[in-house]
Amino acid sequence: MRRRYTLWAVLFLLVVYWMVPAGAVAAEDMKPLIFDEANLLSPEERNELNAMANEYGAKRETDFMILTVNSVPNDDYELWTENFYDEYAPGYDKPHGNTVILTMVMSARDGTRNVHLEGYYKAEKYLDSGRLTKIRSKITPDLSNGNYKQAFEKYIKTAHRYMGFEPGVNPDNILFNIWFQLGSAAAIGAIAVGIMAYRSGGRVTVNRRTYEDASTSGIMDHQDRYIRTTTTKRKIERNTGGGSGGGGGGGVTRGGHSHSSSSGKF
Amino acid sequence: MPVIEYKCPNCGSGMVFDGNTGMLSCPSCGRKDNIEQIPDPLKKQVFIEDEVKEYHCNSCGAVIVTEPETSATTCSFCGSAVVLSDRLSGNLAPVMVIPFSITKEEAMKAFKKWCRNGLLTPGGFMTADRIKGITGMYVPFWLYELHNRVEVHARGTKVRTYTRGDYQYTETQHFDIYRKIRLNYVKVPIDASEKMNDELMDKLEPFPYQQLKEFKTPYLAGYIAEKYSQNDEQLYPRAKEKISSYIDSYISTAVSGYTTVSYTNKQIDTTLKQADYVLLPVWMVHYDYNKSEHTFAMNGQTGKVVGKPPISKAKVAAWFAGISGVSLLSLKLISWAMGGGFL
Ligand SMILES: [Zn+2]
Ligand SMILES: [Zn+2]
Numbered sequence: 090m091r092r093r094y095t096l097w098a099v100l101f102l103l104v105v106y107w108m109v110p111a112g113a114v115a116a117e118d119m120k121p122l123i124f125d126e127a128n129l130l131s132p133e134e135r136n137e138l139n140a141m142a143n144e145y146g147a148k149r150e151t152d153f154m155i156l157t158v159n160s161v162p163n164d165d166y167e168l169w170t171e172n173f174y175d176e177y178a179p180g181y182d183k184p185h186g187n188t189v190i191l192t193m194v195m196s197a198r199d200g201t202r203n204v205h206l207e208g209y210y211k212a213e214k215y216l217d218s219g220r221l222t223k224i225r226s227k228i229t230p231d232l233s234n235g236n237y238k239q240a241f242e243k244y245i246k247t248a249h250r251y252m253g254f255e256p257g258v259n260p261d262n263i264l265f266n267i268w269f270q271l272g273s274a275a276a277i278g279a280i281a282v283g284i285m286a287y288r289s290g291g292r293v294t295v296n297r298r299t300y301e302d303a304s305t306s307g308i309m310d311h312q313d314r315y316i317r318t319t320t321t322k323r324k325i326e327r328n329t330g331g332g333s334g335g336g337g338g339g340g341v342t343r344g345g346h347s348h349s350s351s352s353g354k355f
Numbered sequence: 356m357p358v359i360e361y362k363c364p365n366c367g368s369g370m371v372f373d374g375n376t377g378m379l380s381c382p383s384c385g386r387k388d389n390i391e392q393i394p395d396p397l398k399k400q401v402f403i404e405d406e407v408k409e410y411h412c413n414s415c416g417a418v419i420v421t422e423p424e425t426s427a428t429t430c431s432f433c434g435s436a437v438v439l440s441d442r443l444s445g446n447l448a449p450v451m452v453i454p455f456s457i458t459k460e461e462a463m464k465a466f467k468k469w470c471r472n473g474l475l476t477p478g479g480f481m482t483a484d485r486i487k488g489i490t491g492m493y494v495p496f497w498l499y500e501l502h503n504r505v506e507v508h509a510r511g512t513k514v515r516t517y518t519r520g521d522y523q524y525t526e527t528q529h530f531d532i533y534r535k536i537r538l539n540y541v542k543v544p545i546d547a548s549e550k551m552n553d554e555l556m557d558k559l560e561p562f563p564y565q566q567l568k569e570f571k572t573p574y575l576a577g578y579i580a581e582k583y584s585q586n587d588e589q590l591y592p593r594a595k596e597k598i599s600s601y602i603d604s605y606i607s608t609a610v611s612g613y614t615t616v617s618y619t620n621k622q623i624d625t626t627l628k629q630a631d632y633v634l635l636p637v638w639m640v641h642y643d644y645n646k647s648e649h650t651f652a653m654n655g656q657t658g659k660v661v662g663k664p665p666i667s668k669a670k671v672a673a674w675f676a677g678i679s680g681v682s683l684l685s686l687k688l689i690s691w692a693m694g695g696g697f698l
Contacts, residue, residue, distance in 0.1 A: 306536075306539050320524055
């Protein structure tokens with residue numbers, strides 16, 4: 090009995106730990122991580138997101154940055170972001186350290202709006218181009234609808250979550266989903282208890298052999314006649330990219346800092 | 356006189372059947388008689404055709420209170436074991452009997468142990484201190500011998516897949532299947548008492564048939580016995596239904612090695628070879644819990660207990676939470692091992 094209570098206590102603590110995000114960061118320790126030159130956010134939204142980026146970034150030892158601009162020279166947002174990294178020297182651990190940058194360019198010369206993501210150092214390893222692309226496709230619908238704050242929150246949370254997975258695994262694997270885990274655990278519990286309740290009244294312990302008179306029973310005659318063979322063929326779909334493998338993206342800044350990347354329009 | 360009693364030749368006390376020794380024994384002086392060797396008083400009786408309305412105890416003369424199905428009981432006034440012989444003769448004569456081998460004390464002990472082992476039963480139930488009554492009862496059963504001739508036609512496929520170049524090939528071989536099977540079942544038990552719960556009685560099986568004895572009334576001394584209320588013809592459909600799942604499962608093992616099998620024709624021809632009327636030993640336990648009565652049955656030879664015990668919501672919740680918690684922990688460990696992070 091006692092041991093069961095101990096188990097309970099441990100489980101409870103684990104659940105609490107999973108549910109409650111780590112303690113808030115005091116305001117004076119906060120780094121500016123949101124640079125909203127394009128004015129997509131209200132000052133309150135900016136503060137809120139900045140606090141959130143600080144809090145989640147601390148847990149992954151990575152600066153989660155958001156840059157919004159109206160336009161960049163020659164529409165080369167990749168070069169622009171790389172130069173920003175070289176010159177501003179962001180990083181959680183040190184200047185030119187662990188950083189992931191979300192760059193929004195609101196009006197390119199061809200009239201499109203672009204979103205671009207880069208990960209440096211720890212973020213390059215844990216947020217490779219494949220994962221950055223996943224994040225981008227998750228936030229693109231919100232960006233297209235103008236729900237910038239929501240999109241940025243999603244970006245911070247998803248980046249934080251993905252960095253909790255070892256590089257190379259698919260972070261969206263259903264096995265890693267807490268709801269899937271909770272659901273399966275509950276299903277296993279329900280089935281087990283159901284079987285216990287069903288069997289509590291005693292169960293049938295005779296089978297088809299119990300009353301069979303084996304000495305006089307048996308197969309008297311049998312026939313297995315071959316008729317025909319049918320064959321169908323199906324083209325094998327070769328895996329085209331997908332998953333977490335970094336497709337395309339990535340590069341090196343003029344200052345020699347290597348990074349992963351993903352970009353697209355919205 | 357259709358009432359039989361067993362008086363001890365030594366001391367005159369009423370003798371009863373003792374499950375431990377399998378003998379008719381006298382509780383007063385300890386005399387034990389081998390039942391297989393003493394002549395059954397039933398065989399010497401001559402019966403009047405009229406249905407007897409009232410039975411009187413040979414010892415004290417009191418009216419024996421019985422239900423219409425009762426064939427053996429004890430006198431409620433003096434406690435003598437009585438057997439109502441007219442309800443055990445003619446058409447109602449059992450062919451065989453499995454005597455009790457578990458005594459009342461042993462049955463009580465076994466039942467208490469079973470209660471304690473209940474994983475979901477409430478704590479108060481587990482102490483088993485509210486046993487209202489425990490009755491040893493010979494329940495009437497029909498043992499059927501059923502011979503079956505089975506003919507089955509089916510279509511089967513064997514599927515093989517292989518890869519050549521960019522294509523995956525699925526090759527399906529089609530077969531025409533025929534099986535002719537002889538399938539005989541012996542001593543398939545069906546309880547013949549209307550008031551017994553069929554599901555409960557089915558779960559009591561199997562009864563050890565090697566313990567079947569030629570029927571003699573002294574085996575009933577000290578116990579309750581009932582006569583059948585449904586005859587072998589009435590219960591024949593139940594017997595057929597019982598073996599039909601056995602037959603189906605035999606057929607599917609007879610048609611093995613195929614990926615899929617679909618039966619086009621299944622012909623089962625059952626003949627009833629024999630139906631023997633037997634009495635099988637069952638302890639009935641009545642238990643009061645939370646103002647409602649629960650009935651349990653125990654196989655009088657094997658000690659197997661069946662019946663729905665009360666279920667404790669708290670225990671269900673505890674087990675559910677415990678098993679789910681451990682599962683969650685395991686899933687977490689698996690995802691951690693796969694590189695998914697533990698928390
Ligand atoms: Zn005696
Ligand atoms: Zn009496």
